Amino acid sequence: MELTQQQEVDRRRTFAIISHPDAGKTTITEQLLLFGGAIRNAGTVKGKKTGNFAKSDWMDIEKQRGISVTSSVMQFDFEDKRVNILDTPGHEDFSEDTYRTLMAVDSAVMVIDSAKGIEAQTKKLFQVCRMRGIPIFTFINKLDRDGREPLELLEELEEVLEIDSYPMNWPIGMGKGFEGLYDMYHNRVEIYRPDRYDGERLIPLTEDRQLSREHDISKLSIFDQVQDEVELLLEAGNEFSEEKIAKGELTPVFFGSALTNFGVETFLETFLQFAPKPEAHKKVDEERVDPYSDDFSGFIFKIQANMNPAHRDRIAFVRICSGSFTKGMDVTLSRTDKKIKLNNSTQFMADSRETVEKAVAGDIIGLYDTGNYQIGDTIYTGKDKIEYEELPHFTPELFMKVTAKNVMKQKSFYKGLNQLVQEGAIQLYKTYLTEDFIVGAVGQLQFEVFKHRMLNEYNTEIIMETMGSKIARWIDPEQLDEKMSSSRNILAKDRFDQPLFLFENQFAMRWFADKYPEVELKALL
Numbered sequence: 030m031e032l033t034q035q036q037e038v039d040r041r042r043t044f045a046i047i048s049h050p051d052a053g054k055t056t057i058t059e060q061l062l063l064f065g066g067a068i069r070n071a072g073t074v075k076g077k078k079t080g081n082f083a084k085s086d087w088m089d090i091e092k093q094r095g096i097s098v099t100s101s102v103m104q105f106d107f108e109d110k111r112v113n114i115l116d117t118p119g120h121e122d123f124s125e126d127t128y129r130t131l132m133a134v135d136s137a138v139m140v141i142d143s144a145k146g147i148e149a150q151t152k153k154l155f156q157v158c159r160m161r162g163i164p165i166f167t168f169i170n171k172l173d174r175d176g177r178e179p180l181e182l183l184e185e186l187e188e189v190l191e192i193d194s195y196p197m198n199w200p201i202g203m204g205k206g207f208e209g210l211y212d213m214y215h216n217r218v219e220i221y222r223p224d225r226y227d228g229e230r231l232i233p234l235t236e237d238r239q240l241s242r243e244h245d246i247s248k249l250s251i252f253d254q255v256q257d258e259v260e261l262l263l264e265a266g267n268e269f270s271e272e273k274i275a276k277g278e279l280t281p282v283f284f285g286s287a288l289t290n291f292g293v294e295t296f297l298e299t300f301l302q303f304a305p306k307p308e309a310h311k312k313v314d315e316e317r318v319d320p321y322s323d324d325f326s327g328f329i330f331k332i333q334a335n336m337n338p339a340h341r342d343r344i345a346f347v348r349i350c351s352g353s354f355t356k357g358m359d360v361t362l363s364r365t366d367k368k369i370k371l372n373n374s375t376q377f378m379a380d381s382r383e384t385v386e387k388a389v390a391g392d393i394i395g396l397y398d399t400g401n402y403q404i405g406d407t408i409y410t411g412k413d414k415i416e417y418e419e420l421p422h423f424t425p426e427l428f429m430k431v432t433a434k435n436v437m438k439q440k441s442f443y444k445g446l447n448q449l450v451q452e453g454a455i456q457l458y459k460t461y462l463t464e465d466f467i468v469g470a471v472g473q474l475q476f477e478v479f480k481h482r483m484l485n486e487y488n489t490e491i492i493m494e495t496m497g498s499k500i501a502r503w504i505d506p507e508q509l510d511e512k513m514s515s516s517r518n519i520l521a522k523d524r525f526d527q528p529l530f531l532f533e534n535q536f537a538m539r540w541f542a543d544k545y546p547e548v549e550l551k552a553l554l
């Protein structure tokens with residue numbers, strides 16, 4: 030039976046997995062795709078471990094078919110839900126796009142390595158999710174290895190991330206002594222190696238949390254200990270609250286081991302139950318657009334340039350917020366009021382280049398772009414103009430001085446620089462007095478893409494001189510005094526002529542703050 034548009038929207042679950050490199054994001058994603066039937070066997074990923082193995086592996090996986098989109102968006106059906114996982118590139122692919130992707134999801138799954146706890150990149154990505162107020166689910170991974178004490182990990186969540194936690198299950202042992210999960214939410218025990226016991230994987234508990242019958246696991250002293258811990262957690266811990274989960278104030282915590290595929294299915298089922306469906310998205314005027322509306326609308330959160338010089342096209346990724354997408358439809362680009370036909374140029378990011386059949390709020394489509402779009406653009410149909418909230422800018426952390434190699438190429442240098450900055454590929458600054466160009470990024474890859482695109486699209490070879498990592502802080506122009514500039518900071522202005530300092534390190538920033546206590550130092554995000 031054909032679903033109505035509303036039913037289609039209601040079954041969408043669009044989320045991103047955030048983590049620090051090596052916590053297990055790729056492994057868990059692969060397991061999820063397996064459950065969704067999007068790939069047929071694991072193993073492509075296992076074994077190979079280099080910095081960027083994931084990219085090529087995903088392509089292999091795509092060739093196996095099943096996933097309708099490339100690694101940027103992975104879509105599959107699980108039970109009655111349609112799941113969209115948006116990739117948040119880490120490793121050396123970390124860039125502003127990684128942050129912006131979080132603007133296009135309805136919830137996030139945070140994967141944490143149980144031995145390492147919360148790491149730098151997790152924290153940064155978490156903060157973006159926190160700012161959006163979206164639900165965040167936690168998966169504490171690698172329980173098959175010795176890690177930190179579970180209680181300590183929950184404490185760290187609360188202290189470092191300042192989010193309340195609610196354990197949905199609790200590990201019974203870890204590493205070599207890992208026996209399974211005490212699943213408080215489902216009131217059952219999930220056995221890690223059923224073959225060691227009497228073969229059963231799921232053992233239900235009675236209402237008063239006892240084993241319903243004599244079971245091998247009851248002989249384990251560790252089981253008693255876990256039962257005590259669980260009692261304590263249930264008595265003294267946070268209360269389960271769907272409302273708090275929905276606001277991102279409480280994170281449900283799941284333990285497991287992605288590599289051995291333990292705890293992942295339970296996680297997926299429970300996660301899909303609580304993860305939100307697409308909700309009404311906010312416009313610049315603060316009003317919200319109903320996702321069930323007949324009129325199509327969406328915003329561009331990422332533009333990916335084709336790195337193959339033979340194909341200069343780009344792909345603009347659109348998060349659909351309302352209506353449904355049909356091939357060949359006419360849309361209006363809000364920024365310019367220009368009409369654009371989403372014709373043959375419009376396709377899903379499918380490896381097999383499938384065209385989209387039906388895409389509704391919550392889905393992501395990829396539009397072939399020849400330079401029409403910028404990051405943050407809204408496209409819509411219907412009489413009423415829709416302009417979605419601006420996407421935030423993220424404080425860059427890496428900086429390079431940039432010049433054109435050939436002085437005769439200044440014109441194309443400026444053109445390329447301006448267009449790429451406007452498109453959102455990189456951020457632009459100038460030194461305050463001498464007006465030297467500085468580009469800023471959150472990841473090294475952005476510089477490489479920038480250099481490549483300047484050459485390929487604007488025929489301009491550029492020279493980039495690294496300035497390394499800096500802490501960028503904006504100040505009120507009224508408070509600016511050129512004396513404030515010192516050898517430990519660089520005074521610069523952004524492309525809106527707003528002054529900022531690039532501090533060498535935390536120490537230099539603190540020194541400045543002590544010396545000029547009246548000057549407020551502001552970060553973008």
Ligand code: GDP
Pocket residue numbers: 048049050051052053054055056057075076078119170171172173174285286287288289
């Ligand atoms: P990503 O960088 O977050 O995508 O991490 P990967 O999924 O590539 O995993 C990093 C490494 O940790 C790989 O060698 C994985 O095989 C390993 N790994 C992932 N999950 C687990 C797990 O549950 N247990 C163990 N022991 N290793 C894991």
